[in-house]
Amino acid sequence: MCPHCKKPGKIVKFGSYQRASDKKVCQRYRCKNCQRTFSETHYSIDYRLRKRYINQAVFRSLCSGVSQRRCAILFGVHRDAIARRLLRFxxxxxxxxxxxxxxxxxxxxxxxxxxxxxxxxxxxxxxxxxxxxxxxxxxxxxxxxxxxxxxxxxxxxxxxxxxxxxxxxxxxxxxxxxxxxxxxxxxxxxxxxxxxxxxxxxxxxxxxxxxxxxxxxxxxxxxxxxxxxxxxxxxxxxxxxxxxxxxxxxxxxxxxxxxxxxxxxxxxxxxxxxxxxxxxxxxxxxxxxxxxxxxxxxxxx
Ligand SMILES: [Zn+2]
Structure with missing residues (x-):
């Protein structure tokens, strides 16, 4: 389903690109309904997260008695990065x-x-x-x-x-x-x-x-x-x-x-x-x- 118009219209392939953070090649799509494009990662849990390699460790730490701020210190990221992951997880x-x-x-x-x-x-x-x-x-x-x-x-x-x-x-x-x-x-x-x-x-x-x-x-x-x-x-x-x-x-x-x-x-x-x-x-x-x-x-x- 298209994430922009939320209507189940026809969706076609629209090239691909290489993600900078982990070099993954992602497929882009275009919605025939609203003519806007989106990629296959749009509905994934790490959409627009650049440091996706810390996700596993952050999840385990947050469930193992580590506070959000201490997590941020341990993984060298801003505390908002941890808070954002808490919501998605x-x-x-x-x-x-x-x-x-x-x-x-x-x-x-x-x-x-x-x-x-x-x-x-x-x-x-x-x-x-x-x-x-x-x-x-x-x-x-x-x-x-x-x-x-x-x-x-x-x-x-x-x-x-x-x-x-x-x-x-x-x-x-x-x-x-x-x-x-x-x-x-x-x-x-x-x-x-x-x-x-x-x-x-x-x-x-x-x-x-x-x-x-x-x-x-x-x-x-x-x-x-x-x-x-x-x-x-x-x-x-x-x-x-x-x-x-x-x-x-x-x-x-x-x-x-x-x-x-x-x-x-x-x-x-x-x-x-x-x-x-x-x-x-x-x-x-x-x-x-x-x-x-x-x-x-x-x-x-
Ligand atoms: Zn659309």
Whole structure:
């Protein structure tokens, strides 16, 4: 499809050129509809990125607890170059996670919980709803939403930043909609004892059994997510949460790297989720399949 007029008209070849940065020969096309030209790289993830050779390393670093600014220092690029890549990788990872959900439609054991973080200051908290498959620990879906501050910070937050909407229900609803395509008709869903979940489970998981486990205190190691005691029914979930907090710099405990935009947090989380699933799938971790970083990306780019 032509990227200029977005109409499915006739497209013909229109010469080729050699890309300066990596000497690749790229085909150009012309749209018969609007007479404008574009190249085969238009829809690729590295379109107009000159230092495309750092993409793989940047992706791995951002999912391994390295901050964006430190990434920029390590790879000798401007911090905007890293921020730009975060957006593109995030979009692609979101698409890949969706494809992954559609490719395995018989999940029978689901774990579900929310992780809390904040944007800019603790007065502006965010919730991240995450669904994980039991045993395999694979992340199936996630969604970020704003929530108002609680406890002693609540009144101060309202005074300083005004009214803050609660997007928790919308977040839960969207995640259950996303999960629809990969769940079996019957199964077991495990959550904590939050009162917000049963209405959604009754609505979206009609024939599923629901097991609600009481919360436990976090152990000293484990990012506040791994729990004390020898048996945790929500282990697969808490372990994944601990890995997410360890893998994304902005979610670590007591860090000075903070999220500035909920949307960007969602991009980073999608990247991590996809990376996490790949790690769990791959037998040989030396050559992880990150080949999509140089292949055509979804049309949303
Ligand atoms: Zn056109």
């Amino acid at each position: 995030g979009l692609c990872a979101e698409h890949n996670l969706k494809v992954y959900r559609q490719s395995r439609p018989s999940v029978t054991q689901l774990l579900f919980d929310e992780l809390e973080t904040f944007e800019h200051t603790k007065c502006k908290p965010l919730t991240v709803a995450i669904a994980v498959e039991d045993k395999s620990r694979k992340i199936l879906a996630l969604k970020v939403g704003k929530i108002p501050a609680k406890g002693p910070l609540a009144s101060f937050s309202r005074k300083k930043y005004g009214f803050r909407p609660c997007e928790r229900r919308a977040c839960l609803e969207s995640i259950f909609q996303d999960l629809k395509c990969c769940l079996a008709s019957q199964g077991l869903v495990k959550t904590d004892q939050s009162k917000a979940y049963p209405p959604f489970i009754r609505r979206f998981l009609k024939f599923w059994n629901h097991q609600a486990s009481p919360g436990k205190r976090g152990c000293v190691v484990g990012q506040g997510e791994l729990k004390e005691g020898h048996w945790d029914p929500l282990f697969s979930l808490n372990h994944s949460f601990a890995m997410i907090r360890d893998g994304l710099k902005r979610l670590s405990r007591r860090t000075w790297c903070t999220t500035k935009s909920p949307k960007h947090l969602e991009f980073a989380l999608n990247m991590y989720a996809w990376f996490h699933n790949l790690l769990l799938e791959s037998k040989n971790r030396k050559d992880l399949r990150l080949d999509w970083l140089s292949s055509p990306s979804p049309e949303s780019l």
